[in-house]
Amino acid sequence: MELFHNLAFGFGVALSLQNLLYCFIGVLVGTLIGVLPGIGPMATIAMLLPLTYNVPPVAAMIMLAGIYYGAMYGGSTTSILVNLPGETASVITCIDGYQMARQGRAGVALAIAAIGSFFAGTICTLIVAMFGPPLANMALKFGSPEYFSLMLMGLVTAAVLAQGDMLKSLAMVVLGLLLGIVGSDVDSGIKRFCFGAFELADGIGFVIIAVGVFAVGEIISNLSDPEERVVFTSKVGSLYPTLKDIKQSIAPILRGTGLGAFLGILPGTTPSIATFAAYMIEKKVAKDPSRFGHGAIEGVAAPEAANNADAQCKFIPMLTLGIPASGTMALMLGALMIHGITPGPGVMTSKPDLFWGMIASMWIGNLMLVILNLPLIGMWVSLLKVPYRLLFPAIMVFSAIGIYSTNNASFDVYLAALFGVLGIAWRMFGCSPVPMLLGFVLGPMMEENLRRALQVSNGDPTVLITRPISLAFIVVSVLILVVMMMPSVKKRRGDITG
Amino acid sequence: MSNMKSAHSRIFRTLIALCAAIAVFATASVFAADSYPSKPLRLIIPFPPGGSNDIVGRLIATKLSENLGKQVVVDNRGGAGGVIGTEMAAKAEPDGYTLLIVSAAYAYNPSLYKLPFDPAKAFTPIAKLGSGPNSLTVHPSVPAKTVKELIDLAKQKPGELICACAGVGSFQHMGVELFKMMAGIDFKIVQFKGGGPAMTDQLGGHSHFSLGSLIQTIPHVQSGKFRILGTGGAKRSSILPNVPTIAEAGVPGYEATNWWGILAPAGTPAPVVERLNKEIKTLLASDEVKKLFQKNGADVDYIGAAEFGPFIAGEMTKWAKVVKEANIKVK
Numbered sequence: 001m002e003l004f005h006n007l008a009f010g011f012g013v014a015l016s017l018q019n020l021l022y023c024f025i026g027v028l029v030g031t032l033i034g035v036l037p038g039i040g041p042m043a044t045i046a047m048l049l050p051l052t053y054n055v056p057p058v059a060a061m062i063m064l065a066g067i068y069y070g071a072m073y074g075g076s077t078t079s080i081l082v083n084l085p086g087e088t089a090s091v092i093t094c095i096d097g098y099q100m101a102r103q104g105r106a107g108v109a110l111a112i113a114a115i116g117s118f119f120a121g122t123i124c125t126l127i128v129a130m131f132g133p134p135l136a137n138m139a140l141k142f143g144s145p146e147y148f149s150l151m152l153m154g155l156v157t158a159a160v161l162a163q164g165d166m167l168k169s170l171a172m173v174v175l176g177l178l179l180g181i182v183g184s185d186v187d188s189g190i191k192r193f194c195f196g197a198f199e200l201a202d203g204i205g206f207v208i209i210a211v212g213v214f215a216v217g218e219i220i221s222n223l224s225d226p227e228e229r230v231v232f233t234s235k236v237g238s239l240y241p242t243l244k245d246i247k248q249s250i251a252p253i254l255r256g257t258g259l260g261a262f263l264g265i266l267p268g269t270t271p272s273i274a275t276f277a278a279y280m281i282e283k284k285v286a287k288d289p290s291r292f293g294h295g296a297i298e299g300v301a302a303p304e305a306a307n308n309a310d311a312q313c314k315f316i317p318m319l320t321l322g323i324p325a326s327g328t329m330a331l332m333l334g335a336l337m338i339h340g341i342t343p344g345p346g347v348m349t350s351k352p353d354l355f356w357g358m359i360a361s362m363w364i365g366n367l368m369l370v371i372l373n374l375p376l377i378g379m380w381v382s383l384l385k386v387p388y389r390l391l392f393p394a395i396m397v398f399s400a401i402g403i404y405s406t407n408n409a410s411f412d413v414y415l416a417a418l419f420g421v422l423g424i425a426w427r428m429f430g431c432s433p434v435p436m437l438l439g440f441v442l443g444p445m446m447e448e449n450l451r452r453a454l455q456v457s458n459g460d461p462t463v464l465i466t467r468p469i470s471l472a473f474i475v476v477s478v479l480i481l482v483v484m485m486m487p488s489v490k491k492r493r494g495d496i497t498g
Numbered sequence: 499m500s501n502m503k504s505a506h507s508r509i510f511r512t513l514i515a516l517c518a519a520i521a522v523f524a525t526a527s528v529f530a531a532d533s534y535p536s537k538p539l540r541l542i543i544p545f546p547p548g549g550s551n552d553i554v555g556r557l558i559a560t561k562l563s564e565n566l567g568k569q570v571v572v573d574n575r576g577g578a579g580g581v582i583g584t585e586m587a588a589k590a591e592p593d594g595y596t597l598l599i600v601s602a603a604y605a606y607n608p609s610l611y612k613l614p615f616d617p618a619k620a621f622t623p624i625a626k627l628g629s630g631p632n633s634l635t636v637h638p639s640v641p642a643k644t645v646k647e648l649i650d651l652a653k654q655k656p657g658e659l660i661c662a663c664a665g666v667g668s669f670q671h672m673g674v675e676l677f678k679m680m681a682g683i684d685f686k687i688v689q690f691k692g693g694g695p696a697m698t699d700q701l702g703g704h705s706h707f708s709l710g711s712l713i714q715t716i717p718h719v720q721s722g723k724f725r726i727l728g729t730g731g732a733k734r735s736s737i738l739p740n741v742p743t744i745a746e747a748g749v750p751g752y753e754a755t756n757w758w759g760i761l762a763p764a765g766t767p768a769p770v771v772e773r774l775n776k777e778i779k780t781l782l783a784s785d786e787v788k789k790l791f792q793k794n795g796a797d798v799d800y801i802g803a804a805e806f807g808p809f810i811a812g813e814m815t816k817w818a819k820v821v822k823e824a825n826i827k828v829k
Contacts, residue, residue, distance in 0.1 A: 046547025046574075049556070143704035186689050189610075189666025189828035198585075198614070201578035267698050322717045323701065324694045327546075334553065337713065338793055344717040407546065408575050409582070452688055456660055456704070 007129060010356030014364055019059050019357065026063035027365045030070020031372060034087050035078055036402055040207075041071040042328045043405065049335055057339035058354050062361040064332050065315070069121070069362070072271070072311045073369045076113040076304055077380055081106055082395050084215040089271035089307045091210045091437060092279045096292060096299030098218075106381045107239030109300050112249050114373045115241075116305035120257040121366035124312035127261055128319070129359050133348070136320040139265045144452035145463050147268050149473035151446040154273065155438070156477040157280050169435045172426075176439025179204060186448050187455070199411040206272065207406060209440065211399050212416035213433045217423025219392050239377055241297075249301035252282050256305030263306075264313025267325035268449075271310045272441050278306035293432070312362060319347060319355060534594060534770055538569040541760075542590075542598045544583025546576035550711065553794055554627060554758040555599040561781040562774075570597075579603060579667050581611055588620035592763040594770035597624070602669050602756045605810055606817035610667050610828050617814075621761040623806035624771055625778045629757040630796030631731030632673045633715045634744055635724040636707040637700055645727045645747035648707065652683035659685040662696035662705035667828050670696070672817055673709045673730055673754030675824035680749045700724070711756065712737065713795025730754040736797055757799065757813075759806060775803045 013019065033044045045064055052060035075087025080097035093113065100109040127135070142150075155173075182193040183203030194200040241249075256278040263274040282298040283289045292299050317323040322343035324330035333343045341351055348355045383391070403416050426433055457463035465471045539562075543555040552574065559570040575583030580603045587598035598621070608617045634645060640659075642648035652659050664670040666689055674687055688705055690696035693714050699705050701723055708715075712735060718724040719738075728744035729735045732753045744752045760778065762771065781787055782800045791798050801809055820826075 043547055043574075046552060046556075140698070140702035143699065143702055184666070184828065186665065186691055189826070191828070198578040198581050201581075202576075268695065317698075321701065321723075322721075323698050330694055331547070334794075338790070340793060342717045342720055344721040344723075346717075346721055407577060408573065409577065448691070452690075455686060455688055 003130060006352075006356050007360060009352065010129075010358075010360030011364075013058060013353045013357030014062065014360035018056075019062050019361060020364070022055070022059040022063040023066050023361050023365050024368055026066020027070035027073075027368050027372065030067040030072075031074035031369065033067070034071035034074020034076075036398060040087065040328075040406065041068045042326075042331065044071075045328060045331045045335075049331065049338075052335055053338060057336065057341055057351075058357045060335055060339065061332065061354065061358055062365075064335060065358060065362060066365045068328055068332075069308065069311045069365065070369060072308050073114065073117055073373060076117075076300075076307075077110065080109045080113065080300070081380060081383060082215065082391070083218045084395055084399060085207070085210045088206050088210065089275050089310070090304075091206075091214070091272065092275040092303045092434075093300055093307075094210075094214050095279070095434060096294075096296045099293065099295035100297065100300065101384065103295050105238070105295065106384060107377050108241045108245055108297070110377045110380060111239070111241050111374065112245065112297060112301050113304040114370055114377075115246075116249065116253045116256065116301045117308040118366050118370045119253050120260060120305040120307075120309040121312055121369075122363060123257050124261055124264070124309045125359060125363040125366070127313065128316055128362070129356075132316050133320045135265050136317045136323075139267060139317060140321070141469060142266055142268060143467075144449040144456065145467050145470040146473070147266075148446055148449035148453055149464055149470040149477070150266075150269075151273075151442045151449065153473045153477045153480070154277060154280075155442050155446065156480050157277070157284070165430065168429070168431045172431050172433065172436040173439040176436035176441075177443035179209070179436070180440045180443035181447070187451050197411075199409060203444070204415065205403075205406060205412060206437075206441065208403055208412050208416045209419050210437065211403055212419025213423035213426070213437075215395060215399050216416060216420025217427060219395060220420060220424050221427055222388070223392070239381060245297055248297050252278075252298040252302035253305045255281060255285075256302035257309045259302075260306030260309025261313045264310035264325075265316050267314075267317045267323050268445075269310075270326070270441070271307055271314075274306040274310040275303035276438055276441065278302040308366075315358075315362070318343070319358070322347075534773060535566055535568040537595065538571055539566070539594075540573050540590075540596050541570050542573050542575055542583050542587045542596065544575055544577075544580035544587075544598065544600070547574055550630070550713075550756070550794065550796070551580075551599055551601050551758065554791075554796075557787065557790055558599070558627060558760065558778070558781070561784075561787060562777060565777045565781055579607060579611070581607060581613060585614050587761070587763060588615040590763050592622075592765035592767075594762065594766050594774070596763060597774070598761045598763075599758060600761055601758050602672070602813060602817070603667075604759075604761075605813035606672055606821060607667075608814060609818040609821040610826065618811075620764055622764050622766050622771055623803050623810065624760045624762055624774050625782075625803060626757060626759040626799060626801035626806050626809060627778070627782065628791050628796045629731070629755045629799040630794070631712055631729045631735055631743075631755045632670065632709045633712045633719075633729050633741075634677075634707065634709055634727045635700070635715045635719060636727060637703045637705070638722070638725055639703050640706045640725075642727065643725070645742075645744055645749065648727060649681050649683055649748055652681075652685050656684040657686060659707065660705040661685050661687050662700045662708040662710075663687050663689050664693040664696050664710070665689055665691060666826065668693075669754075669756045670709055670711070671826070672820055675826065676754055676820050677709060677744070677749065677752065679820065679823055680752050709754065711795060716795060737792060737795065756796075758796075759801075759810070771803055 044067055071087055075090035076093045078084040079090040079093040080101050083094050083098040085091040085094055097109045182200055184191050184201050191201055259278050260274045263269045282302045283292045314325040317325050318329045324333050336343050400413050403412050453463055541559045543552055545551040556572055559572045563570045575586055590596035642651050661674055663674055693710055697714055700708050715724055719726045726741055728742050728747045730744055734743055782798045788798050
């Protein structure tokens with residue numbers, strides 16, 4: 001009962017004309033920067049921060065939050081249309097979303113992405129409202145051993161991602177792990193694989209690899225095959241999903257939402273992990289996993305739902321404990337403090353208008369995004385009719401601008417070009433870049449957390465199995481491995497790949 | 499013949515003198531206080547958006563734009579602990595149109611890295627802007643109620659207490675190593691990627707204490723999730739006047755205060771430095787700016803161009819000693 005009272009109060013705050021306007025500006029700006037590759041919510045919020053000094057704190061936070069989850073919506077658009085991940089978390093959407101677009105189902109993919117995101121956003125608004133504080137306290141139980149075991153489980157499950165040649169997939173995972181090591185070691189500060197370049201001291205950006213391999217690589221290989229280009233630009237099919245599409249997507253959206261919500265509450269995970277995990281689970285439970293990578297609608301629905309769920313639930317540790325789960329969140333906390341509000345458990349009681357107003361505005365923002373995005377689908381899809389001789393250079397230019405603007409570094413642009421070349425090579429050798437990206441994301445986090453766990457336990461590895469949460473993840477990982485090794489499953493894998 | 503020659507040389511000499519006069523006059527007029535600045539300025543922040551350098555830099559850029567009547571454009575050039583952006587500023591034209599925000603990292607980076615520029619010669623100091631202390635906080639499960647009790651606890655169980663830290667070569671790290679040295683105790687320093695994750699770990703009780711920046715710890719001190727034992731400044735923080743400094747509470751002489759300042763490439767004309775210095779002094783004196791600094795856990799702490807150089811030199815010596823004695827290596 002109190003929940004409804006609080007939510008009603010929140011909607012009262014969020015529905016004021018001023019707050020609605022700021023919410024709209026936020027999601028609009030967010031969608032735009034989400035569509036543009038590389039330009040992430042972090043840089044945008046940093047630039048807009050001074051503008052919010054003179055705006056009431058509730059309105060300021062509503063707008064900043066709108067930018068954040070608006071970007072998550074927009075990020076999927078370019079992934080689907082042109083294989084260009086607009087946002088780090090939407091890399092996985094490239095795989096099947098782009099294939100759908102090539103089959104003339106771009107509109108369907110965009111619609112499912114928007115619907116999945118909206119559903120996830122609605123559920124997570126409720127989760128934040130109902131269970132925020134207790135969930136946040138639970139998330140604090142995750143220390144380094146727990147994070148390591150969680151990531152280990154993720155990497156083991158990655159074997160499911162392997163398509164075709166097992167050996168090639170493993171090689172790509174290892175390559176990803178190696179690429180992830182580049183940069184300063186967290187524990188000792190020693191620079192690894194930097195070749196004396198200060199530009200590599202902070203590691204290679206995920207966006208750089210993703211844009212290089214997916215966008216640049218895709219364009220060049222398209223150019224080498226004139227027939228493919230024709231197919232790509234001439235087929236633009238139905239704009240909206242059929243009943244069958246929606247039926248097929250319901251379960252993946254539910255699973256993606258659950259997974260994204262769980263991982264979102266943990267401050268130590270990134271949205272890309274949630275999307276990877278959602279994709280892997282869909283592939284695992286699918287009756288015919290071979291459809292994945294060739295335009296499976298589940299491969300769009302689940303990760304997009306997971307992505308948005310993760311983004312919304314990241315507000316739980318921030319609003320209830322004052323813990324920034326990402327750099328973007330840290331910026332928002334900074335904005336609160338500029339307004340003289342101390343983030344933390346006190347916010348709920350001392351500033352109920354802010355807390356409940358923000359929660360209500362999240363749902364309103366999600367609704368605005370759907371209304372904004374669905375009619376735009378027709379416009380986005382018609383972009384595909386632009387002749388490739390105009391479209392391809394435009395994509396290259398936007399990619400370069402996006403990558404440059406992340407760190408204002410031209411070095412990053414060269415690096416993306418290099419990964420573009422590598423991307424073509426991998427394509428020619430039939431190596432999928434997805435396992436590589438997974439290794440790249442999980443590897444460094446696993447290393448960091450394992451070393452920290454061992455440092456704290458004086459080098460005693462049993463710390464991983466004496467802590468209950470960590471033990472649970474280890475047990476699941478072992479189970480997955482055992483199931484994979486079982487002859488019947490092995491045979492099935494062989495059938496699929498053969 | 500000789501007459502002719504001397505006449506020639508006289509004309510020649512006059513010409514040279516005239517040219518020199520014009521040159522001097524031209525230079526003077528370019529840098530005359532009333533014509534500078536004639537175009538937008540660039541303020542390089544050698545860190546990505548979000549951190550304390552960025553907050554201070556953007557605040558100064560906004561206010562300076564108003565006072566100078568020309569836009570001061572913020573240019574984030576993050577990477578390698580501030581080295582990339584600093585190098586860029588070091589190699590920029592010293593015409594007064596490129597400025598650099600620095601923090602304490604500028605003073606200890608030379609001890610950590612082999613820099614691609616000479617930090618002692620590459621810059622002309624303009625002004626120190628502000629400073630903010632670290633804070634010594636513990637998780638409530640730690641029995642120590644004072645700095646002294648924490649030191650005693652560490653002495654009883656050498657190497658067992660866990661200190662969460664924001665990363666090798668971070669300002670927190672410097673403050674922690676200094677604390678370890680001066681208190682003469684042994685504990686584990688566990689490194690994280692930044693202050694946020696380190697703080698989260700301490701909130702969960704996985705690590706026992708930290709020396710995080712005051713602004714990050716204040717919310718948790720107020721909610722009772724952290725207990726604050728002391729602040730790291732030379733004097734008590736204006737934000738928490740009831741909390742003792744670490745120096746008064748058990749480690750005499752301890753000081754780890756992060757600071758921010760503004761530099762220009764070496765060779766920037768003196769009138770320009772003077773002008774900027776004057777504008778910065780004025781804007782730092784405003785109550786609004788003072789309040790904005792306080793809200794970010796820091797205080798306005800102005801030092802003029804003449805004294806800022808020796809201050810930086812002193813910091814360099816201090817941290818070089820810490821880096822050497824604690825044997826911090828990041829190469």
